[in-house]
Amino acid sequence: MATSKDSFSIDMVLRHPSHSPESISKALSLEPKASWPAGTNLGRVRAKWSFFYARLLEGPLPEYERALKTVRRFLRKNAAFWIDFADGNGEVELIFNHTVSRQQKNGDECFELYLAPAFLSELSTREIGLRLQAWQGSVKGKKSADAPKITPHSAKKR
DSSP: OOOTTOEEEEEEEEEESSOOHHHHHHHHTOOOSEEEOTTOBOSSSBOSSEEEEEEEEEEEGGGHHHHHHHHHHHHHHTHHHHHHHHHTTOEEEEEEEEEEOOOSSTTOOOOOOOOOHHHHHHHHHTTEEEEEEEEEOOOTTOOOOOSOOOOTTTTOOO
């Protein structure tokens, strides 16, 4: 069962062949936690796509429902941007990170997420992908994850 120690963050990752991180930041009024423009040397490869990663919201789990409403308003407010971005072959992904504390007993529910049809419709209309990640809460001496892991889907050669 979720506790007051459990927390969430909602991140956004944007990839585009021509939009620069600066233009994305300006259009969405967001400061990235990480970004690079297309053409950046990434070691052995050159980035074919710009990359922009920003944290939209974070907080304790009881504030989660309100956060989803805030994200929905953000998506609607920037409706023209999403159309232009998708038309230019851009990709957008929302990442829901949840930190879940250890459960008292085996079999206790440790994670549940309900996404209203209206929210899912908003993502689908805007062609925005969704990734859900649940992290085990802090264990003595270890920190919880703060950034999304790069997975085969998000690490496509660009």
